[in-house]
Amino acid sequence: GAVVSQHPSRVICKSGTSVKIECRSLDFQATTMFWYRQFPKKSLMLMATSNEGSKATYEQGVEKDKFLINHASLTLSTLTVTSAHPEDSSFYICSAISLAPTKNIQYFGAGTRLSVL
Amino acid sequence: GNSVTQMEGPVTLSEEAFLTINCTYTATGYPSLFWYVQYPGEGLQLLLKATKADDKGSNKGFEATYRKETTSFHLEKGSVQVSDSAVYFCALNDNNDMRFGAGTRLTVKP
Numbered sequence: 001g002a003v004v005s006q007h008p009s010r011v012i013c014k015s016g017t018s019v020k021i022e023c024r025s026l027d028f029q030a031t032t033m034f035w036y037r038q039f040p041k042k043s044l045m046l047m048a049t050s051n052e053g054s055k056a057t058y059e060q061g062v063e064k065d066k067f068l069i070n071h072a073s074l075t076l077s078t079l080t081v082t083s084a085h086p087e088d089s090s091f092y093i094c095s096a097i098s099l100a101p102t103k104n105i106q107y108f109g110a111g112t113r114l115s116v117l
Numbered sequence: 118g119n120s121v122t123q124m125e126g127p128v129t130l131s132e133e134a135f136l137t138i139n140c141t142y143t144a145t146g147y148p149s150l151f152w153y154v155q156y157p158g159e160g161l162q163l164l165l166k167a168t169k170a171d172d173k174g175s176n177k178g179f180e181a182t183y184r185k186e187t188t189s190f191h192l193e194k195g196s197v198q199v200s201d202s203a204v205y206f207c208a209l210n211d212n213n214d215m216r217f218g219a220g221t222r223l224t225v226k227p
Contacts, residue, residue, distance in 0.1 A: 006160070032213065043206065043219045044161075093160050097213070106215060108153070111160040 003027055004096050006109025013084055014117055021079045021112045023094030029074040030096035034106065035067070038091040050077045084116045119144045123207045123218030130197055130225050138192040138221045140181075140207035148211035150174075150183050150190040155204045155220070164192075164205070197225045 003026040013019050023033055031052050036044040048056045048069050056069035066088075068080040077096075081088055091113050095106040124139040142150065149168045153161040165174030170185035179194045190207060202225045207218040 034215070043217045046215065049213075095161075105149075105151075105163065105166065106210070107163070108161040 004030075004094065004107045004109040006094050006112055008112060009110060010113045010115075012115045012117065015085050016083055019081045019084055019114060021081075021092055021094070021114075023077045023079070023096070023109050025075045025096045025098070025107075028096075028098045030077075030098065031074060032097045033071060033077040034095045034097075035069060035077075035079050036093045036095065038093060038111070044093065047079075081114065084114070086116045089114055089116045119146075119148065119209060119211050119214055119216045121207050121209055121216050121218040123205075124221055125219070126204075126221040126223065128221060128223045130223070132199055132225055132227050133196045134225075136192070136194040136197045136201075136223065138205055138207075138223070140190045140192065140218055142188050142190065142207075142209050142216075144188075144209055144211050146211045148209040150181070151208040151210065152179065152181055152190070152192050153206040153208060153217075155206065157203070161206065197223070199225045199227050201225050 005024045007022045033050045035047045038044050046059050047062045048058045050056045050069045050071040052071045052074050058064050071077040091111050093111040095108045120143045122141050151166045152164040154164045155161050165176040167174040167183035173182045181190050181192045204220045204222045206220045
């Protein structure tokens with residue numbers, strides 16, 4: 001089946017630094033990838049939709065300059081949390097749409113737990 | 118807009134008990150429906166899916182039937198195991214507009 005790799009799985013950083021999270025589709029091409037944020041004991045919140053070669057579409061309330069998304073190729077999207085602060089601590093999950101063999105299914109990465117000190 | 122409502126947890130069951138987690142949805146189009154499972158410390162894994170009315174998705178003993186008349190997609194398993202302890206998310210995808218329920222934490226005790 002389709003595999004999405006997310007790296008790193010866990011990162012601890014100091015307040016004010018930037019953190020980059022990578023999301024790769026390993027065995028399929030993903031023209032569209034999604035970035036979610038999961039708060040403790042809550043559901044996933046879609047942050048942005050990332051399309052290869054174009055600007056990401058951000059959900060209302062998500063700061064574009066804070067959460068930079070780059071989808072440079074059909075297999076890689078990155079999320080950079082700029083000038084991270086403790087309130088950015090969360091579990092971030094990416095997903096990718098696979099067009100083959102089954103359409104309309106999102107496959108998820110294992111997630112990245114970000115802790116900002 | 119589209120939305121998913123699922124049964125609040127947590128749910129605690131004994132091993133071999135019957136499981137039902139209710140899920141209802143609201144959608145403007147004709148969505149595909151999914152159940153995802155999240156084991157402790159991990160990301161989401163697709164558990165099962167159904168793409169049209171009356172379809173039944175099944176995997177690992179779990180089942181859910183796409184009921185258009187009741188806009189429901191309840192998850193069931195006849196005999197749960199300790200290894201089924203996880204958080205379960207109901208979700209819909211309507212033309213790439215994906216919505217998740219709040220998640221239901223299931224704990225199965227031996």
